[in-house]
Amino acid sequence: xxxxxxxxxxxxxxxxxxxxxxxxxxxxxxxxxxxxxxxxxxxxxxxxxxxxxxxxxxxxxxxxxxxxxxxxxxxxxxxxxxxxxxxxxxxxxxxxxxxxxxxxxxxxxxxxxxxxxxxxxxxxxxxxxxxxxxxxxxxxxxxxxxxxxxxxxxxxxxxxxxxxxxxxxxxxxxxxxxxxxxxxxxxxxxxxxxxxxxxxxxxxxxxxxxxxxxxxxxxxxxxxxxxxxxxxxxxxxxxxxxxxxxxxxxxxxxxxxxxxxxxxxxxxxxxxxxxxxxxxxxxxxxxxxxxxxxxxxxxxxxxxxxxxxxxxxxxxxxxxxxxxxxxxxxxxxxxxxxxxxxxxxxxxxxxxxxxxxxxxxxxxxxxxxxxxxxxxxxxxxxxxxxxxxxxxxxxxxxxxxxxxxxx
Amino acid sequence: xxxxxxxxxxxxxxxxxxxxxxxxxxxxxxxxxxxxxxxxxxxxxxxxxxxxxxxxxxxxxxxxxxxxxxxxxxxxxxxxxxxxxxxxxxxxxxxxxxxxxxxx
Numbered sequence: 001x002x003x004x005x006x007x008x009x010x011x012x013x014x015x016x017x018x019x020x021x022x023x024x025x026x027x028x029x030x031x032x033x034x035x036x037x038x039x040x041x042x043x044x045x046x047x048x049x050x051x052x053x054x055x056x057x058x059x060x061x062x063x064x065x066x067x068x069x070x071x072x073x074x075x076x077x078x079x080x081x082x083x084x085x086x087x088x089x090x091x092x093x094x095x096x097x098x099x100x101x102x103x104x105x106x107x108x109x110x111x112x113x114x115x116x117x118x119x120x121x122x123x124x125x126x127x128x129x130x131x132x133x134x135x136x137x138x139x140x141x142x143x144x145x146x147x148x149x150x151x152x153x154x155x156x157x158x159x160x161x162x163x164x165x166x167x168x169x170x171x172x173x174x175x176x177x178x179x180x181x182x183x184x185x186x187x188x189x190x191x192x193x194x195x196x197x198x199x200x201x202x203x204x205x206x207x208x209x210x211x212x213x214x215x216x217x218x219x220x221x222x223x224x225x226x227x228x229x230x231x232x233x234x235x236x237x238x239x240x241x242x243x244x245x246x247x248x249x250x251x252x253x254x255x256x257x258x259x260x261x262x263x264x265x266x267x268x269x270x271x272x273x274x275x276x277x278x279x280x281x282x283x284x285x286x287x288x289x290x291x292x293x294x295x296x297x298x299x300x301x302x303x304x305x306x307x308x309x310x311x312x313x314x315x316x317x318x319x320x321x322x323x324x325x326x327x328x329x330x331x332x333x334x335x336x337x338x339x340x341x342x343x344x345x346x347x348x349x350x351x352x353x354x355x356x357x358x359x360x361x362x363x364x365x366x367x368x369x370x371x372x373x374x375x376x377x378x379x380x381x382x383x384x385x386x387x388x389x390x391x392x393x394x395x396x397x398x399x400x401x402x403x404x405x406x407x
Numbered sequence: 408x409x410x411x412x413x414x415x416x417x418x419x420x421x422x423x424x425x426x427x428x429x430x431x432x433x434x435x436x437x438x439x440x441x442x443x444x445x446x447x448x449x450x451x452x453x454x455x456x457x458x459x460x461x462x463x464x465x466x467x468x469x470x471x472x473x474x475x476x477x478x479x480x481x482x483x484x485x486x487x488x489x490x491x492x493x494x495x496x497x498x499x500x501x502x503x504x505x506x507x508x509x510x511x
Contacts, residue, residue, distance in 0.1 A: 342471050342472060343472065343473075343474060343477065344447070344448055344472050344473055346446050346447070346448030346449060347448045347473055347474075347477055347478070347481070348477075349448070350448050350449075350451070350452055350481055351477060351480060351481060351484075353452075354481065354484040354485070355484075361448075362446065377472070403477065403480075406474075406476045406477055406480060407474055407476065407477070
């Protein structure tokens, strides 16, 4: 199946109804297969997992475990390394709690994080630093809004316990050189945490090749449902680390001896999935991954690169439009954010929306980056996915042009 | 930037010569923007969607950030007729009445 083909677009009833959906960095549309799989599972095959011994529970458990395997294969991992959460934000928070509870980040150590980080990455790390008495080192962005990762050597030393990186910026679409960053961080024994929310859905990702330790991403940005995300934890760490949250399904044995509670944890991922997990959502996510795998992530990335170039070039030709991020479209992944003079980005998005073009506007949860770029009101963001085509871009550009002409 | 919405009595409605059911005001002026989940433009849309036929809306705004031409387009797209429009080049006031169904 080809990206952008009518065969693929038919899976998404919303775009057959005059909608040009360019808000994919916020959340993607859902294909019929995902909705159908969740619906059938919820109505006919649902039970809690890893608990009941009746047939329905066993089958639900198998479906849930299979979802781990499908997602693991998708990123070149082992199922034991794949922890289901409620989304990227909760994945990053889980990662932060793991770093805290296992004394990876402690007083006197340093955390490196880029200035373009999404608040979901920046804020938990800032809190972690404050809580532990460690400090943040911010990798500044240049005038294009790209983190100056080439200066990483300046910031690295033996005190650095964590390097955090956004795989792909949700504002500029810039793909950070994660492999290179990880290689440098490892020289100093630092762990590497990747916010993969805008990376995994768009680029082939093989965690063994990236050389990182923690990777967070969401289901709803890759054709899957809301309410499920993934924290991939490198195997050796996953087996070694104590979970920050104890609860149902996380333990093999618990004993009380006097006033002391002894716990024997389950292996990963169970030890990290306290309580009833997102079971129906896992079924939906696995269906989404199946579809993406059928298309092929190499194909997805290649197709989006071409569309991104068209989108960027068309936008660049419009008078009064200021695009943020790299001018070299080879460094971008499906995202183009821009401003129109001094006009409120939300007002532009309202007008586009009234004509059936859905885009995001505002700060995209990256206020420091917008401040740095002097865009205090934020930007309008057009973001692509596998079902978009050049006609979508043409409609978007023509609509935007008609809005600008009114100024 | 902040936004205020007022529901007022009939005296203002009669003043603008309308027989509408309600009068609403949206303020697109001010110094600071709203938060991620509380944006003036988003609230404008929310108000537009909540209005019924013959309801009257007054929009006060700043040209540099919320150009009146664009705001008039927004209103027209949502089935409003413009009753009054005045601008001093920096700020403006638009009075509009809901007369039909919008494109949304």
